Amino acid sequence: MQAKVNTLCLAKRKPKWLTLRFIELTSTESVFYSPAHNLKGSSALIVIYKNGLTSKTMQYIASQSTYPATVFLNQNEITKRHCKIRWFNQTSEIKRCGHGTLAAANFLIDHFGYCPEVFTSMSNERFTIRVKKQRAQLLLKSIEPKKSELAEGELKSVFSVAIKAAYTTADKNGYTVVLFNEEFDKAVEKDDLKSLHVDFNALNKNHKNAVIALSIKNIDKKNAIAHFRYFAPQFGVNEDSATGSAVSVIAPLLFRLHGLNKAKLTQQSNNGALLNYEFNNAKVVIY
Numbered sequence: 651m652q653a654k655v656n657t658l659c660l661a662k663r664k665p666k667w668l669t670l671r672f673i674e675l676t677s678t679e680s681v682f683y684s685p686a687h688n689l690k691g692s693s694a695l696i697v698i699y700k701n702g703l704t705s706k707t708m709q710y711i712a713s714q715s716t717y718p719a720t721v722f723l724n725q726n727e728i729t730k731r732h733c734k735i736r737w738f739n740q741t742s743e744i745k746r747c748g749h750g751t752l753a754a755a756n757f758l759i760d761h762f763g764y765c766p767e768v769f770t771s772m773s774n775e776r777f778t779i780r781v782k783k784q785r786a787q788l789l790l791k792s793i794e795p796k797k798s799e800l801a802e803g804e805l806k807s808v809f810s811v812a813i814k815a816a817y818t819t820a821d822k823n824g825y826t827v828v829l830f831n832e833e834f835d836k837a838v839e840k841d842d843l844k845s846l847h848v849d850f851n852a853l854n855k856n857h858k859n860a861v862i863a864l865s866i867k868n869i870d871k872k873n874a875i876a877h878f879r880y881f882a883p884q885f886g887v888n889e890d891s892a893t894g895s896a897v898s899v900i901a902p903l904l905f906r907l908h909g910l911n912k913a914k915l916t917q918q919s920n921n922g923a924l925l926n927y928e929f930n931n932a933k934v935v936i937y
Contacts, residue, residue: 692892712738748894
């Protein structure tokens with residue numbers, strides 16, 4: 651089956667890279683949106699290419715895009731059970747990208763009627779796809795964060811409110827989850843996580859991980875809701891609009907602190923996003 655090139659996502663004038671002989675087709679796909687809650691989610695530019703597209707050219711294409719992620723798939727692999735995947739933002743290659751992977755999977759389902767069972771990143775991490783009602787669900791291994799006084803100290807100058815605790819997955823190139831004091835948690839009841847002030851210069855200078863600001867609004871296990879925001883100026887993104895891969899860290903932490911094995915997550919970025927997850931046996935299903 652052949653899919654038509656979708657240039658609606660691009661500038662009115664076709665960019666020069668679209669004429670490259672390596673490019674088979676392009677399109678865009680959005681995920682984690684909720685019209686009922688006025689949440690726009692996030693979108694990705696999907697580029698399917700033939701053999702020969704270099705990393706340098708991939709980065710150039712991504713630099714011309716206005717989307718948070720540009721996803722690259724090889725035409726020869728998208729019909730197989732396992733498919734390599736690469737993601738870039740405007741400045742650099744992305745190590746993990748849950749929203750881009752789900753966007754790519756849904757695009758393939760919608761336009762070709764099939765999707766690989768597993769996408770594999772450049773670091774050989776597996777992003778398993780489940781298809782339910784013709785929509786993709788992302789299955790990731792959970793990543794257990796550890797409480798870190800060092801991370802808590804490094805981030806004191808970054809946020810406008812006092813930090814209650816910080817949990818981190820690594821000293822560098824990992825994730826740090828930040829929890830705030832009870833007074834700020836009460837403010838979040840009014841959706842005020844948006845008002846959290848972040849000193850991006852201090853974050854970029856003092857801390858080597860992406861940072862997830864997290865707060866629980868409702869810990870009723872049957873209807874749990876959490877708010878979060880995601881900051882990573884160290885990796886070229888001050889704030890990500892919708893962040894699927896971060897749930898692999900959020901889910902085990904919420905289970906440890908509150909006994910939750912599923913919840914709704916509202917990402918309070920400018921666009922806003924709604925994510926659902928289920929956590930079981932060190933694995934997280936995100937949809």
